[in-house]
Amino acid sequence: AQRVTQPEKLLSVFKGAPVELKCNYSYSGSPELFWYVQYSRQRLQLLLRHISRESIKGFTADLNKGETSFHLKKPFAQEEDSAMYYCALLNQAGTALIFGKGTTLSVSS
Amino acid sequence: NAGVTQTPKFQVLKTGQSMTLQCAQDMNHEYMSWYRQDPGMGLRLIHYSVGAGITDQGEVPNGYNVSRSTTEDFPLRLLSAAPSQTSVYFCASRPTGTGIYGYTFGSGTRLTVV
Numbered sequence: 001a002q003r004v005t006q007p008e009k010l011l012s013v014f015k016g017a018p019v020e021l022k023c024n025y026s027y028s029g030s031p032e033l034f035w036y037v038q039y040s041r042q043r044l045q046l047l048l049r050h051i052s053r054e055s056i057k058g059f060t061a062d063l064n065k066g067e068t069s070f071h072l073k074k075p076f077a078q079e080e081d082s083a084m085y086y087c088a089l090l091n092q093a094g095t096a097l098i099f100g101k102g103t104t105l106s107v108s109s
Numbered sequence: 110n111a112g113v114t115q116t117p118k119f120q121v122l123k124t125g126q127s128m129t130l131q132c133a134q135d136m137n138h139e140y141m142s143w144y145r146q147d148p149g150m151g152l153r154l155i156h157y158s159v160g161a162g163i164t165d166q167g168e169v170p171n172g173y174n175v176s177r178s179t180t181e182d183f184p185l186r187l188l189s190a191a192p193s194q195t196s197v198y199f200c201a202s203r204p205t206g207t208g209i210y211g212y213t214f215g216s217g218t219r220l221t222v223v
Contacts, residue, residue, distance in 0.1 A: 009149070034211045044152075044199065044214040086151065095159055096142045096167060097201070097212055101151035 002027050004089050006100035013077050015109045021072040023061075023087030023100060032090040033070045034097070035061055039083045047085070048072070057081070077107045111135050115200050115215035122190040122222045130185040130218050132200030139205045141183040142212065145169065145196040152199065158183055190222045 003026040013019055025031055033050040047056055050063045050070060061072045070087060084104050088097040116131045134141065139160045144152040154167030156175040164175050172194060174186040183202075187194060197219050201212040 006151075036211075036214075043216045044201075046211040046213075049211055095140065095165070096154050096157045097152075098154075099144075099152040101149060 002089060002091055002098050004087050004098055004100035006085075006087055006103050008103045009101070010104045010106065012106045012108070015079055015107055016076050019072075019074045019077045019081070019105065019107075021085050021087075021103050021105065023070045023072065025068050025070060025087075025089050027068075027089060028092070031063070031070075033061075033063060034088045034090075035059070035070075035072050036086040036088055036099075037083050038086065038102075044086065077105075079107050079109060081105060082107045113200055113202055113213050113215035115198075115218050117218060118216065119219050120221070122187070122220065124190060124192060124222060126190050128187050128190065130187075130198055130200075130220070132183045132185065132215060133181050134183075134200075134202045134213070135181065136202065136204070136213070137180060138202035138213075139180065140212075141177070141200065141202045142167070143173070143175065143183070143185045144199045144201065145194075146199060146217075147196050155185065155198075187220075192222045194220065195222045196220060 005024045035048040036044040037047045038044045059074045086102045087100040113134045142157040143155040153169050158164045158177040197217050199217050200215040203212045
């Protein structure tokens with residue numbers, strides 16, 4: 001079965017604290033994974049793709065096939081990082097994304 | 110290059126009414142999808158298309174129809190609106206080939222059925 005699990009509905013941190021948003025997946029073969037961010041009532045924006053191994057807005061995510069995880073990390077949270085974050089997996093056929101239920105990140109000063 | 114454009118942005122329907130949510134993209138993307146976003150449920154796939162004339166059902170297709178007569182447009186039809194269809198609807202598209210580019214999303218349609 002293809003599935004994405006984000007175990008935390010809400011993650012609250014203080015400004016400057018490290019952040020880790022968890023994502024686990026279930027997939028046969030080599031997955032294509034993404035992190036999307038949605039600021040208040042706006043469209044989803046692509047934040048990271050695992051294949052490009054990039055760092056965007058200070059966020060990174062590493063694919064761990066042994067643990068079937070793709071956690072999103074940032075060493076020092078900023079208030080402007082407050083948003084909903086979705087982990088997504090391209091389905092086996094490559095025809096659509098499978099989303100986790102999302103984690104709301106709240107960064108306060 | 111406008112990306113993915115959805116209209117309307119907001120809509121209120123009465124139970125039993127029908128309507129069409131519009132989605133258009135100008136990036137020549139073959140793959141398009143419709144999702145609904147509900148609190149605590151994430152985004153769930155309604156229907157998707159891999160090219161003009163080719164559509165298929167997703168996870169929650171009941172009560173919705175789609176067609177894809179052109180590469181650019183992928184409208185979503187609500188046949189007889191029900192309060193359970195109150196949601197935010199997102200359209201997304203991506204080019205063919207591997208999925209490394211991810212999907213580009215529209216700004217959404219917020220639908221309320223009363």
